[in-house]
Amino acid sequence: MSTHAKRERLLLADLLESAGPESPTLCEGWTARDLAVHVLVRERRADAAAGAFLKPLQSRLERVSGEFAAKPYEELVRLVRTGPPKASPFALKQVDEAANTVEFYVHAEDVRRAQPGWSPRELDPVFADVLWRRLESGARMFGRKSPVGLVLRRPNGQTAVAHKGAPVVTVTGEPSELLMFVWGRQSVADVALEGEENAVAKVRVAKLGF
Template identity: 75%
Template sequence: MSTFAKRERLLLADLLETAGPEAPTLCGEWTARDLAAHVVVRERRADAAGGILIKALADRLERVRAEFAAKPYEELIQLIRTGPPRMSPFSLKQVDEASNTVEFYVHTEDVRRAAKDWTPRELDPVFQDALWSRLERMARLLGRRAPVGLVLRRPDGRTAVANRGAPVVTVTGEPSELLLFAFGRQDVADVVLDGDPDAVTKAHTTPLGI
């Protein structure tokens, strides 16, 4: 049975393949090749992937990522498609679904929305709910650097508090768009911000995310 993580993994691989190695992404200066290398290292090199969260390991992570980025692009795409090796925790269905659904969705949009002619993607309500459940758990982590209070609100009124500061900015949108906003993709997220104008500007421009 396919899972959300599996679906997003294959979609990401297809998009990276179609875009080509030098295509831009929303990940700063990273090209599609750089992003592909990041995805592969994250689930295949646990000895280096810790650098994503631990600053002391960041240099090692970047060295290993650069080594993978030097591999043939087609090889990187195939490694993403086939998934992690059996000894990796990501090879467990439950871990893959819990850890990669958001990761692959965000990076899929990093590739899609970096293209000039991108169009909105229609997501089914079940997937939106799955993204929302993860966003609720991650909201405080993703919004911790916000210099203002930050409330994420779905169109149906359900909310998640990303930062308890003041003044408060309310960000309204579908869970998928709120997730992109909270991961620092504010410029491309289809959301509406309400609050004091200065606070809204800060919420829109402050680097959010992990």
């Protein structure tokens, strides 16, 4: 049975394949090749991936990333599509679903929305609810760098507090678009912002997300 994470993985691989290695993405400074490398290091080389957070491991992250980047792009896409080796924790369906559903959704949109003439996806209600639950549980982490109070609201009225503070900006949109917003992709998120003009301006350019 296919999971949400598996579906988003396959979509990401398809988008990487069709975009080509040198295509831009929404990840600042990253091409599609760089994004594929990030995915592979994260789920295949945990010893190196930690270098994104731990300074002593940065050189290892750079070395391992360089080794992946040197591979043919077709191989990188194939590895993204097939998933991690059995020894990886990400090979466990529960771990994959918990860790990769949002990760792959956002990165698929990083590729899609960086291309000219992109069009939004229509998500089924079940997946939208899954994304909302992830957003609710992670809202404080995603919004911790907000310079103002930040409330996320679905069109149906459900809300999640991403950052306590004043003044407050309320961001309204579908869960998928709210996720893009709080992951630092504010410029391409289809949302409506309410609040003081200065506060809205600040949150539009804030470094949200990780």
